[in-house]
Amino acid sequence: MANYEESNPFLPKQEKEAETKHETKSSTSTSTAKNGGPPPPPPAVPVGWTANGLPVGEPVMHREPITQRSQWHSGIFSCLGRNDEFYSSDLEVCLLGAVAPCVLHGSNVERLAYAPGTFANQCLPYTGLYVVGSCFFGWNCLAPWFSYPTRTAIRRNFNLEGNCEELVRSFGCCGGCGMDDIQHEHCEAACDLATHVFCHPCAICQEARELRRRLPHPGFMGKAVMVMIPPGGQTMGRVAN
Numbered sequence: 001m002a003n004y005e006e007s008n009p010f011l012p013k014q015e016k017e018a019e020t021k022h023e024t025k026s027s028t029s030t031s032t033a034k035n036g037g038p039p040p041p042p043p044a045v046p047v048g049w050t051a052n053g054l055p056v057g058e059p060v061m062h063r064e065p066i067t068q069r070s071q072w073h074s075g076i077f078s079c080l081g082r083n084d085e086f087y088s089s090d091l092e093v094c095l096l097g098a099v100a101p102c103v104l105h106g107s108n109v110e111r112l113a114y115a116p117g118t119f120a121n122q123c124l125p126y127t128g129l130y131v132v133g134s135c136f137f138g139w140n141c142l143a144p145w146f147s148y149p150t151r152t153a154i155r156r157n158f159n160l161e162g163n164c165e166e167l168v169r170s171f172g173c174c175g176g177c178g179m180d181d182i183q184h185e186h187c188e189a190a191c192d193l194a195t196h197v198f199c200h201p202c203a204i205c206q207e208a209r210e211l212r213r214r215l216p217h218p219g220f221m222g223k224a225v226m227v228m229i230p231p232g233g234q235t236m237g238r239v240a241n
Helices: 002-007 012-034 087-099 101-113 119-136 143-157 163-171 181-198 200-214
Strands: none
Touching: 087 101, 087 200, 101 119, 101 143, 101 200, 119 143, 143 181, 143 200, 163 181, 181 200
């Protein structure tokens, strides 16, 4: 019991001893500075005590570095794409998005998965949902629920900013919501769904333009070819003795 009382930091006896030691050290450092010695060390960080008797310093708030996200190569309403080396491909994307969105969606998933067998697995279900939605509801309202995860996968794979982050960057709104990473990702996924529901042709065209600039098509993967180059002309010479 005596040992516990001596080690308890909340006892007034130990506090008085600590104050006496601190005054002794400060007087010693002051006399050393007057005699031309080295300057006294900087004051120590004030130390508190926890309920368990362990010393702790002042709490320091550490903020994790924010990862800078990339922007999309083209906007969602840039139907004709950009005037660069992919301009002809952008025109093809615009035509497919307007006439055959099922083909464009299957091509996007095939390019993103980097596997030649995923086109039919995505194109056929999309076509069925497109036909059902158009016949019974008058517009393509079912296929976006099937295709919006592709936009989320593209955004995650290439670290692209979502619609919420774009609103914050453009207008400065919704920046102080205090959402954590999981809530923020749920918000971005909901924005991906809303983008496909209300701007479906523009959304899949933007995704196609982004993928064609970042990934080659799996059907055009080049294979290594060994080329044998014959040696140049050789001449016979006589070595002089």
